[in-house]
Amino acid sequence: MCCYIINGGKKLxxxxxxxxxxxxxxxxxxxxxxxxKTSKLYNVPDIEDVRTTLKIxxxxxxxxxxxxxxxxxxxxxxxxxTIPDELMRKLRSSVIISGALLSRCKEVMFSxxxxxxxxx
Numbered sequence: 001m002c003c004y005i006i007n008g009g010k011k012l013x014x015x016x017x018x019x020x021x022x023x024x025x026x027x028x029x030x031x032x033x034x035x036x037k038t039s040k041l042y043n044v045p046d047i048e049d050v051r052t053t054l055k056i057x058x059x060x061x062x063x064x065x066x067x068x069x070x071x072x073x074x075x076x077x078x079x080x081x082t083i084p085d086e087l088m089r090k091l092r093s094s095v096i097i098s099g100a101l102l103s104r105c106k107e108v109m110f111s112x113x114x115x116x117x118x119x120x
Contacts (some may be wrong), residue, residue, distance in 0.1 A: 032073040033100040081105040
């Protein structure tokens, strides 16, 4: 177990920035499909899983704009119900998009995520 031992009579002060959670952000990004309008999200981490999810949303026809830690997603122009294999394989949690897509389009097509292909 790690621990910090601080010796001395000086008080600690300062500020830190806590990034948003990937595990909270990905389902919320998928949920943006549902309203068919514009959604604004703040404090979304800039990590590969989020970038891949945004690529999937763009492929599906959503308009995505990122400005620092703010993401604006307009899902009004959603025009596809198929998630391409190359994007599906990059992200294990990409399957969560299928639920929102199914609700909105009434039909969805996608391949198995990469992690399912290697299971025995």
